[in-house]
Amino acid sequence: MKFIHITDPHLTKPGQILWGTDPCDRLSRCLDDIARLHGDAAFCVISGDLTEMGETAAYDGLRQRLQDFPIRTFLMLGNHDERTAFQSVFPEEPSCADGFVQQVHKTDQGIFIFLDTKKEGRTSAGELCEKRQQWLTEQLAEAGDAPVFLFMHHPPFDVGVSHMDPIKLDDPEAFVEAIGAGANIRHIFFGHVHRAGYFNWRGIPCTSLPGTNHQVSMSPESVGTTYSSEPPMYGIVSLHGEQINILFDACLDRSPIPGK
Numbered sequence: 273m274k275f276i277h278i279t280d281p282h283l284t285k286p287g288q289i290l291w292g293t294d295p296c297d298r299l300s301r302c303l304d305d306i307a308r309l310h311g312d313a314a315f316c317v318i319s320g321d322l323t324e325m326g327e328t329a330a331y332d333g334l335r336q337r338l339q340d341f342p343i344r345t346f347l348m349l350g351n352h353d354e355r356t357a358f359q360s361v362f363p364e365e366p367s368c369a370d371g372f373v374q375q376v377h378k379t380d381q382g383i384f385i386f387l388d389t390k391k392e393g394r395t396s397a398g399e400l401c402e403k404r405q406q407w408l409t410e411q412l413a414e415a416g417d418a419p420v421f422l423f424m425h426h427p428p429f430d431v432g433v434s435h436m437d438p439i440k441l442d443d444p445e446a447f448v449e450a451i452g453a454g455a456n457i458r459h460i461f462f463g464h465v466h467r468a469g470y471f472n473w474r475g476i477p478c479t480s481l482p483g484t485n486h487q488v489s490m491s492p493e494s495v496g497t498t499y500s501s502e503p504p505m506y507g508i509v510s511l512h513g514e515q516i517n518i519l520f521d522a523c524l525d526r527s528p529i530p531g532k
């Protein structure tokens with residue numbers, strides 16, 4: 273099975289520029305590339321910060337763009353999103369019983385759990401409140417020893433970027449308790465840090481990705497003054513029994529070989 277991980281498109285109202293580039297155009301080019309090269313993927317997942325400001329018009333643009341995208345796409349929320357606006361534009365998207373945008377996708381190669389770590393209020397940090405923790409624990413218990421792949425916007429640990437670490441998932445110890453029922457969590461995929469990264473946290477492999485529009489600089493003195501123009505990437509994930517391969521592709525950089 274192959275699937276595609278995309279994150280942090282930060283969509284604006286169509287045509288609006290963000291940090292020097294057009295987020296809608298960038299995501300669109302990314303989706304074009306995926307459709308061209310990975311039409312056989314089982315699904316795509318966009319792991320949060322779908323929009324920059326949570327505007328209905330931005331979600332409308334996403335809905336419109338996905339209409340002719342040929343691969344099933346799971347949508348998640350990040351700190352820049354607005355749950356109510358998202359649910360008004362995507363009313364058919366499943367939510368868990370408590371109204372959070374959390375869902376499970378069961379396949380014969382594993383169980384994929386998509387979490388909602390959006391924390392209400394003026395904060396960029398993430399949260400998995402008691403209700404969401406309880407839901408996660410129930411899903412993991414139900415999964416038994418089947419392979420489980422977790423997706424969440426906020427990492428539950430410090431990634432080593434000093435200005436991002438304070439806005440990770442709040443209360444990581446509660447999260448650890450919630451996943452205690454997970455017998456076979458194979459991988460955690462997250463966004464938020466706008467940077468390609470590999471981590472091994474408590475024995476669980478984890479990866480992060482650059483966003484499709486802009487990246488976050490590694491240097492703390494740049495916060496609020498500069499951004500990083502590194503290229504966007506998406507992740508191509510393939511499952512081969514016990515083996516997981518993840519390749520990152522900087523999809524906007526398709527230059528011909530000079531002289532050819």
Ligand SMILES: [Fe+2]
Pocket residue numbers: 280282321350352464466483
């Ligand atoms: Fe983001």
